[in-house]
Amino acid sequence: MNSKTALLLNSSIFVKKDLFRKRSISIQWGKQRVDQHILGYKELDRFKIFELFENVIFTDNTIRNEKKIPNAIKKILPKDAIIRVRNKNDVGILNKGAGLIENLVFCLEQIKQFDYIVYYEPRLLLTDPSFFIEAAEQTQSTFFSQEGYNLYRTGHFISQTTDLLNFISNQDTDYLIKNKITIEYEFYNFFKPLNPRELKYSICKRNTGYRFKLDINDNNSYEDY
DSSP states (O other): OOTTEEEEEEEOOOOOOOTTOOOSSOOOOHHHHHHHHHHHHHHHHHTTGGGGOSOEEEEESBOSSGGGSOHHHHTTSOTTOEEEEOBOOTTTTTOHHHHHHHHHHHTHHHHTTOSEEEEEOTTSEEOOTHHHHHHHHSOOOEEEEETTEEEEOSSEEEEEHHHHHHHHHTOOHHHHHHTTOOHHHHHHHHHGGGOOEEEOSOOEEEEOGGGGTOOTTOGGGEEEO
16 A cells, blocks of 8 residues: 555546437446446445555546435445546547546646556446556556557556656647547557556456447446456
8 A cells, every 4th residue: 555646536427318419429328327337336345446545536527516426436435535526528528538638637636646646447347456456566657558559548557647747738638529539549659658567458347338228237248448
């Protein structure tokens, strides 16, 4: 457990159905999305991930105030978790990467308090806790690459704070939206020259079955991530 490392949980729990087809990206929405996050937190709890970190930051850009955090999630979060919430998801529904950057900007002052950030999107279902166990024991910049692509997965990574702040400052959310940029490639282009530790295996599963109206409890809804 390192007092200068923080686990940052980034989410957009409440997303409505796109009735007027304004979005050009596929997004899980409604009750299923809420339930998906709850499942993700239950897996974090089952693997006792919160016992590994002295500092936890919870941030969400679809929640007006702390009282609106779903009770099933609130009771799992550490009582001393840093809470940063607001109901402002204008760019995230247009470009997922832009939403990620905007939420990190919203948490800049909290991020600056630590030397390393262990980033995780709790909508994912954790299957292998080794990433977190290693992060708690010896923190180092770590990214997950994907065979055949020059990208880093953005659902989970570890970054030295100074590098992460530099990356954030180099991003333009309007540009990402206008040019339909996939943020995974931006991460790779910036962090690869810094020689982080690269991992190629999967530690969790993500739901892609929502596109085909599959239930979140259906194993066919998930792919390794």
